[in-house]
Every structure is written in C-alpha cells, then in structure tokens.
Amino acid sequence: MRNNNAGKNKYSISVLVENKPGVLARVASLFRRRNFNIESLTVGTTEKDDISRMTIVVNGDLKTVEQVMKQLNKLIDVIKVSDVTEMSVERELVLIKVAANSETRGEIVELANIFRSRVVDVSKTSLIIEITGDEDKINAFINLMRQFGIKELARTGKVAMQRGEKVVKA
Amino acid sequence: MRGADAIVKAFEEEGVKHIFGIPGGAIIEVYDALYDSQITHILMRHEQAAVHAADGYARASGETGVAFATSGPGATNTVTGISTAYMDSSPIVVITGQVPRTLIGNDAFQEADITGITMPVTKHNYLITDPSSLLTTIREAFHIAPTGRPGPVLIDIPKDITAADIEYNYPKRIDLRGYKPKTKGHPKQIKRAAELIMKAERPIIMAGGGVILSNASAELVKLAETIPAHVVTTLMGKGSIPETHPLCLGFVGMHGSKYANYALTECDLVIAIGTRFSDRTTGKVESFAPYAKVIHIDIDAAEIGKNVRVDVPIVGDARGILKELTKIIEYKQRKEWSDRIEKWRKKYPLKYKKDGKLRPQYIIEKIYEIEPDTIVTTEVGQNQMWAAQFFKTKYPRQFISSGGLGTMGFGFPAAIGAQMAFPERNVVDIAGDGSFLMNIQELATCVDFKIPVKIVIMNNQFLGMVRQWQELFYNERYSATCLRCKEMRFEKIAEGFGGIGMVVERPSEVEEALKEAFEIRDVPVVIDFRVERLENVYPMVPAGAGLNQIIDREV
Numbered sequence: 001m002r003n004n005n006a007g008k009n010k011y012s013i014s015v016l017v018e019n020k021p022g023v024l025a026r027v028a029s030l031f032r033r034r035n036f037n038i039e040s041l042t043v044g045t046t047e048k049d050d051i052s053r054m055t056i057v058v059n060g061d062l063k064t065v066e067q068v069m070k071q072l073n074k075l076i077d078v079i080k081v082s083d084v085t086e087m088s089v090e091r092e093l094v095l096i097k098v099a100a101n102s103e104t105r106g107e108i109v110e111l112a113n114i115f116r117s118r119v120v121d122v123s124k125t126s127l128i129i130e131i132t133g134d135e136d137k138i139n140a141f142i143n144l145m146r147q148f149g150i151k152e153l154a155r156t157g158k159v160a161m162q163r164g165e166k167v168v169k170a
Numbered sequence: 171m172r173g174a175d176a177i178v179k180a181f182e183e184e185g186v187k188h189i190f191g192i193p194g195g196a197i198i199e200v201y202d203a204l205y206d207s208q209i210t211h212i213l214m215r216h217e218q219a220a221v222h223a224a225d226g227y228a229r230a231s232g233e234t235g236v237a238f239a240t241s242g243p244g245a246t247n248t249v250t251g252i253s254t255a256y257m258d259s260s261p262i263v264v265i266t267g268q269v270p271r272t273l274i275g276n277d278a279f280q281e282a283d284i285t286g287i288t289m290p291v292t293k294h295n296y297l298i299t300d301p302s303s304l305l306t307t308i309r310e311a312f313h314i315a316p317t318g319r320p321g322p323v324l325i326d327i328p329k330d331i332t333a334a335d336i337e338y339n340y341p342k343r344i345d346l347r348g349y350k351p352k353t354k355g356h357p358k359q360i361k362r363a364a365e366l367i368m369k370a371e372r373p374i375i376m377a378g379g380g381v382i383l384s385n386a387s388a389e390l391v392k393l394a395e396t397i398p399a400h401v402v403t404t405l406m407g408k409g410s411i412p413e414t415h416p417l418c419l420g421f422v423g424m425h426g427s428k429y430a431n432y433a434l435t436e437c438d439l440v441i442a443i444g445t446r447f448s449d450r451t452t453g454k455v456e457s458f459a460p461y462a463k464v465i466h467i468d469i470d471a472a473e474i475g476k477n478v479r480v481d482v483p484i485v486g487d488a489r490g491i492l493k494e495l496t497k498i499i500e501y502k503q504r505k506e507w508s509d510r511i512e513k514w515r516k517k518y519p520l521k522y523k524k525d526g527k528l529r530p531q532y533i534i535e536k537i538y539e540i541e542p543d544t545i546v547t548t549e550v551g552q553n554q555m556w557a558a559q560f561f562k563t564k565y566p567r568q569f570i571s572s573g574g575l576g577t578m579g580f581g582f583p584a585a586i587g588a589q590m591a592f593p594e595r596n597v598v599d600i601a602g603d604g605s606f607l608m609n610i611q612e613l614a615t616c617v618d619f620k621i622p623v624k625i626v627i628m629n630n631q632f633l634g635m636v637r638q639w640q641e642l643f644y645n646e647r648y649s650a651t652c653l654r655c656k657e658m659r660f661e662k663i664a665e666g667f668g669g670i671g672m673v674v675e676r677p678s679e680v681e682e683a684l685k686e687a688f689e690i691r692d693v694p695v696v697i698d699f700r701v702e703r704l705e706n707v708y709p710m711v712p713a714g715a716g717l718n719q720i721i722d723r724e725v
Binding site: 017018021022025026029030033063066067070071073074075076077078079170 | 289297
C-alpha cells in the first residue's frame with residue numbers, strides 16, 4: 001500500500017540483519033546521519049536464530065527510499081534489504097488504555113468487537129484494548145476511542161510480509 | 171598463545187610491514203608482542219598523524235595501511251584520520267586498545283566508546299568481546315578494508331583479551347554473508363553504455379579516485395584513446411591519466427581550469443568513472459552538464475544517482491568494466507568537438523603574474539621541473555589547489571591529498587606514510603603555514619626514523635583560502651584569518667627538531683633551494699617560502715554556482 005501522505009510516500013522495507021549487538025545502533029546511526037526519516041522500526045528474530053528481521057517504514061520519495069536501501073545494503077551486518085511495500089500483509093499491534101465507566105464500558109466493548117479487537121484488562125475507570133491490523137483499521141479505531149478519552153497508547157510499529165510464494169531470504 | 175602475540179602474528183600473516191602508532195596502557199600488551207616482531211613500528215607523535223600516515227602509506231602503495239592507538243584519548247585522536255580515510259575511500263585498519271571487559275561501561279580511566287564514536291566514519295568497526303573471535307575479526311578487517319569500495323576498519327580490543335591465552339588458528343578464508351561486493355559490470359549495461367558512446371558527438375570522460383583505487387589507469391587511457399574523448403579528472407582522480415597526455419584536461423570543479431569546466435559543461439555525454447560527483451566537482455548540480463547523458467561506473471551502488479541523475483549505471487570494478495567497454499566501441503573522430511576543446515585550452519590557460527615576486531605557482535612549477543617523479547602530498551587550502559593546478563601528475567598514486575574531508579594537517583603525516591612505502595623516492599608535502607602547524611610535531615618522527623620528507627611551505631601568514639573567500643565574498647573583512655606570525659622562523663623550528671630548515675624569499679633562490687633539499691636523504695627538510703601574501707587561487711567557481719560561471723582574473 002502506497003499511502004499518499006502530505007505529498008510524500010510511505011515505504012515498508014524489510015531488512016535481514018546479523019543477530020549481533022550493535023546492529024540496531026548501526027541502522028539507527030545510518031538513518032540519522034543521512035537524514036532519512038523513519039516512521040517506525042521493529043526488530044525481532046526470524047526462523048533462524050542468528051538472523052533478525054527489521055521492518056522499517058520510511059517516509060520519502062522514491063529517490064530517498066532507493067538511497068535508504070542502498071545505504072543499508074552497504075552495512076556489513078545487513079544481509080538482505082527488500083522493499084515489501086507492494087502486495088504485502090502488514091500488521092501492527094496496539095495497546096490502548098481507554099477511560100471507561102459503567103455508562104461507556106458497554107459501548108466501548110461493542111466497538112472493540114466490531115473491530116475484532118480484544119479487551120485484555122478492565123478496571124473501574126479504564127479498559128485496555130489490544131488491536132492488531134493494518135494502519136487504516138488501527139487509525140480508524142483509535143479515532144473512535146478518542147471520544148472516550150485515551151489515557152495511554154503503545155504501538156509496536158509495523159511488520160510486513162509479502163503475499164504468495166515470494167520470500168525474503170538471506 | 172597470548173592474545174597480543176596472536177594479533178601481531180596475524181598481522182605478519184597479512185603481510186603488514188609497517189605500523190604507525192603510539193602505545194599506551196590499554197594496548198601495552200600488543201606493543202610488548204611487537205617488540206619481537208619483524209614489523210617496523212613508526213612511533214608517531216600524535217594519533218591523528220599516525221592514522222594519516224597509515225592512510226598516506228595506503229594511498230601511495232595500494233596496500234592496506236595500519237595504525238595503532240591506545241584507548242580513550244589515543245582512540246579519540248584517531249577520529250579525524252579515520253574520517254579522512256573514509257571520505258576518500260582509503261583502505262586502513264586501525265587497532266585501538268580498550269579498557270578490560272569488566273570495566274567497559276564504567277567510565278574507567280581512559281575509556282572511550284570508540285566503536286560508537288567511529289560508527290559513521292568507518293566502513294565497519296568491531297569491539298572484540300570474546301577472545302575466540304579475535305583472529306576471525308582481524309581477517310575480516312583485512313578483507314573488508316581493501317575490497318569493494320575501500321575504507322577504514324577499526325578494531326577495538328579490550329586489554330584483558332590481549333592478555334588472554336588463545337589458540338592461534340588464523341582463518342585463511344572467511345565468508346561474510348552481508349558483504350559481497352559486486353565487481354563484474356552487467357554486460358547489458360556495458361552494451362548500453364557503448365551505444366551511448368557511439369552516438370555521442372561531444373563525449374567527455376570524468377575520471378575519479380575510483381580509477382586509481384581499481385588500478386585501472388591503463389584501461390582508462392585506452393578507453394580515452396579508443397573513443398577518442400578528452401578526460402577531465404576530479405581532484406581524487408589526479409594521476410589516473412598522465413596529465414601530460416594530450417587528451418587530459420586536468421582536474422575539474424571549483425578550482426579546475428576554465429577549459430576543463432567548459433568541456434564538462436558543454437559535452438553531450440559524461441562517462442563518469444569512480445567518482446561520487448561531490449559538490450566541489452559538480453558546482454551547482456542543476457546546471458551540471460546540462461546537455462549531457464550520463465554513464466556512471468562505480469563499485470558502490472549507493473553512489474549511483476545520489477547527486478546527479480544517471481542514464482546508464484554500471485555497478486562494478488572500473489578496471490574490468492573499462493576493458494569490456496573498450497572492446498565493443500569503435501574509434502570515431504569528432505573533430506569539431508575536439509577543436510573546440512583545444513581552442514578553450516589555448517584561450518584560457520592556467521596562469522599567474524610573473525612580476526619578479528615570489529609566487530606559489532612558480533615554486534610548484536619548479537618542483538615539477540626539477541623532480542617530476544616525486545610523490546606529492548598536500549595540505550588543504552590554497553596550497554592544495556595550486557599544487558593540483560601546477561603539478562602535472564604523471565602516474566597514479568603520485569598525488570595524495572585529502573579531497574573529501576579537506577583535512578588540514580593531513581599532508582605531512584601522509585608524506586611520512588608515502589615515504590615509508592617508497593624509501594628511495596622523493597616525497598614532498600606542499601603545505602601552507604597554517605596547515606603545517608596542525609601536525610608540525612611529526613618533525614620529531616622524521617628525525618627519529620630518518621624520514622627525509624620535504625615540507626615546502628607556501629608561507630603567506632594567512633589561512634589563505636578562507637582569507638581569499640573573505641576578500642571576494644565578505645568585503646575584505648579578514649576575520650581570524652591573519653596568522654600574524656611574520657617573526658616565526660620555520661627553519662629554526664625545523665632545526666630545533668633536528669631537521670634542516672631553509673628560507674627562500676626570491677624567485678631566483680627557488681631552484682637552488684629545491685635542488686639542495688632533494689639531495690638530503692636522512693632528515694626532514696623544511697623550506698619556508700615567503701610568498702606573495704595576497705595571491706589568490708584562480709580560476710574559481712563560486713560556491714553554489716554552475717561550472718560555467720567560473721571566474722578568472724587578468725594577469
């Protein structure tokens with residue numbers, strides 16, 4: 001999905017890296033030094049213990065994103081860089097703590113159900129809702145929750161994987 | 171085997187013959203091991219100079235240069251040297267001592283996070299945390315530094331690892347899955363390039379430092395003669411084609427000749443080889459070669475399209491690509507274009523006033539006349555530009571200069587490195603009085619190791635290039651550029667260190683002084699040329715202007 005966002009595009013880049021200390025710092029340092037703008041960055045291990053996968057969402061035009069990918073490729077600890085913007089499944093997990101009382105709780109839970117999200121904690125004055133999905137769905141849900149008062153919000157950042165048989169492999 | 175001994179043995183296996191460095195607490199074990207080694211260690215007087223010397227050694231010889239420093243201040247002093255090597259893609263390996271592993275992160279005495287500090291200015295760096303990875307890491311460093319697009323690699327080694335007992339098992343081969351430089355150019359792209367060349371009416375070759383790094387000078391000359399096309403070089407590309415070759419137009423950019431800049435602006439095809447299109451070379455990017463298609467050959471894919479739009483990119487090693495390209499093109503005379511260029515060359519020669527005053531350009535012409543084979547290093551500023559304009563470089567690796575970072579204080583230690591690589595040759599550092607002061611302490615190194623480097627100071631008692639900008643663009647407001655050291659005696663300073671010093675004030679004395687200096691083979695020689703103070707570097711493309719807006723002056 002190539003969202004148009006204030007004249008700029010968003011790209012999802014998948015980066016396989018050596019699972020070693022300092023690699024995240026190298027990637028972060030590269031983005032800072034080259035003045036690239038990261039919207040989100042997630043990192044975790046893969047099917048192989050010694051390889052981690054980063055999903056980086058970058059704001060910029062095509063030329064910038066090409067530079068990002070080429071510069072990433074130059075890092076010795078980077079094994080593979082792929083643009084997974086097109087034709088991919090993208091997911092993000094978000095925890096939202098919403099203000100809730102006996103009057104609003106029912107409505108919130110109903111909305112949560114419609115979005116196939118889950119209530120994972122309840123207190124007298126609040127609820128924690130866990131929601132996963134693509135960006136549009138999550139943004140829509142967050143907007144709906146604003147009327148009740150969002151007390152706290154934590155997003156994991158996006159992970160992405162291309163559909164079909166295509167594989168990002170080391 | 172002790173870690174330190176393993177390190178030194180590994181260096182011997184890598185063929186290292188010279189190391190430039192300064193010992194200290196955290197690296198003392200390694201120096202202890204070095205005591206028994208055949209490797210020559212040059213004790214420098216500042217770590218920055220040690221890295222510049224390793225860099226100069228690498229640039230002159232093509233071999234990977236090596237520098238040692240201790241932890242903390244020793245390590246942080248290397249940063250300018252490393253950045254200089256990084257910007258100019260020079261292969262060096264820097265070893266820094268680190269505090270013992272148990273103290274890392276505790277703000278221990280002489281602790282500095284040098285891997286963190288140098289991350290943006292190294293091709294790669296390592297902090298060894300496990301003794302078992304020590305030797306593999308050294309092998310990797312010597313693999314990474316000179317291959318692909320060369321660059322500096324730093325290894326930070328905690329003291330306890332240098333003292334630890336390890337098994338010596340030096341890997342012959344290593345496999346880095348994240349590092350596979352592409353060397354062979356794509357045949358289809360080479361074919362497309364050949365088609366563009368055959369179609370072009372006004373081709374120009376633009377040769378950068380990559381041609382020298384790839385040892386592709388013979389191939390460059392062959393390509394130029396086959397097309398045929400004139401060649402402009404970047405500052406880093408000086409020497410990639412002999413500047414006496416009839417097709418060579420010398421260097422291009424901010425202080426390149428008018429004819430080189432005009433040719434590059436008016437051409438209809440740029441064949442760029444091993445250059446990153448730096449701002450000092452292209453001038454205003456929007457008006458760079460406005461009528462031209464661009465072929466860009468570079469081993470670093472990230473350089474393609476970074477600064478200038480490219481029509482045919484070819485990623486790979488210049489040497490092989492130029493060979494392939496030359497095979498499939500045919501000679502095609504383009505007389506009109508060639509005549510135009512030669513007309514510019516005649517009409518706008520590099521020139522300076524000949525009025526009996528001592529001018530730097532004259533001194534550099536004399537150096538060339540007397541010792542055309544000398545290796546030349548430069549400092550940065552006016553001295554560097556005059557050297558680039560008036561010293562006709564004959565062979566690759568003859569002209570050594572800090573192009574990208576523009577490091578004042580580079581030339582002298584780099585000359586030491588070059589002299590260690592080629593003890594029989596003459597090595598001249600063309601310096602300014604400001605730059606020379608930035609690493610003047612290395613006179614002690616030269617005296618200590620009998621390194622007969624010649625330092626030729628264009629002494630105008632100014633930070634001359636900045637003064638020139640102030641004169642031209644800041645209403646002659648000479649803020650902090652006058653060095654006010656007319657009374658300072660460089661020849662006495664040289665003598666104080668145990669070297670030889672001379673002062674020259676008149677053009678008639680230049681030749682004799684230079685000849686005398688070139689005869690001296692055992693100590694450094696400083697010649698203080700008291701030059702015309704307000705001499706400027708011309709022609710000049712003002713910062714932010716296009717190459718065709720180059721200004722000159724009447725002489």
